[in-house]
Amino acid sequence: MGSRGVLFAIDDEDAERLQVASGDDDAVMEVIEEIEETWDTANLAETDKAWDAIHRALTDGALDWDNGTYPLNHVILGGLGLMRGDDYIAVLKSPDQVRDVATAVAAIDETAMADRYSTNVPRDYAPEYGDVDRGYTAEWFERVRSLFLSAAASGRWVLFTVDQ
Secondary structure, eight states, rough: OOOOEEEEEEOOHHHHHHHTTTTOHHHHHHHHHHHHHHHGGEEEEEETTTHHHHHHHHTTTTOOSSSSSSTTTTTTSEEEEEEESSSSEEEEHHHHHHHHHHHHTTEEEEEHHHHHHHHHTTTTOTTTHHHHHHHHHHHHHHHHHHHHHHHHTTTTTEOOOOOO
């Protein structure tokens, strides 16, 4: 089943390889597959399907590349678009962006995320909209928040990927 997002906190070497490969989807996928193969659980955060609602809750409710305001719009879809197709999305955030995001999300706990969901996520974004989805989104966001705090502390890049 697709649409399950993952954020990886990666080192400078992997980030450089991704940037060099940018523009060549096959080359980008080759690097991403190598990153995925290591499955470094200390440096990744799965989002399941909550990535969509997380992005909407942290921005203006739309699912667009540049909507909302920086740095919250860089948690999921903002950053260097390595692949932005119908089948696969890969977006890279620099260490400076990761630090900015970490500072912004540090104050957003599960309750604040649930409130943002209720305020920003449109009721028709998905059939799952409602109390259960709000809790699901807030729970998965906690993993994302922790990853950004950790990645910022260690000066890492963050790569968001999702297959559609």
